[in-house]
Amino acid sequence: MAVSVADVHRAWVDVLPFMQRIADSAPDLTLPDLWRGLRSGDFELWMAGEADGAIEAAAITRLREWDGGVVAFVIGVASNDMRRWQQIIPEWRAALKARGAHKIIIEGRKGWQRVFPEATVLRQIFEVEIS
Secondary structure (H helix, E strand, O other): OEEOHHHHHHHHHHHHHHHHHHHHOOOOOOHHHHHHHHHHOOOEEEEEEOOOOOEEEEEEEEEEEEOOEEEEEEEEEEEOOHHHHHHOHHHHHHHHHHOOOOEEEEOOOOOHHHHOOOOOOOOOOOOOOOO
């Protein structure tokens, strides 16, 4: 599930379509930024798939200080089948907790509430052009 920093270069080819979708999901994300963050160990790559090795989902998180504790800040998630991603969420939560995170923080679309119905909305980001 979690990809070690040493193995990111091998996993990158397999997850590249997911990384592109993550980069395309926000104006402040680029493939080079995701690559640098993963290779430096600042970000962590998570993969979900089948036993035959087919990757069905990928996520990028970053452990960071938040309100006096450590949280797993989700940079992005992309999947071919969101149900497959949802199946591994309990294991993913346990792995994040083992890394010291006490919360998962996600900024993004309202659809996240379908994935985590117990989530409290702290804020959403909207963009307004000034003409």
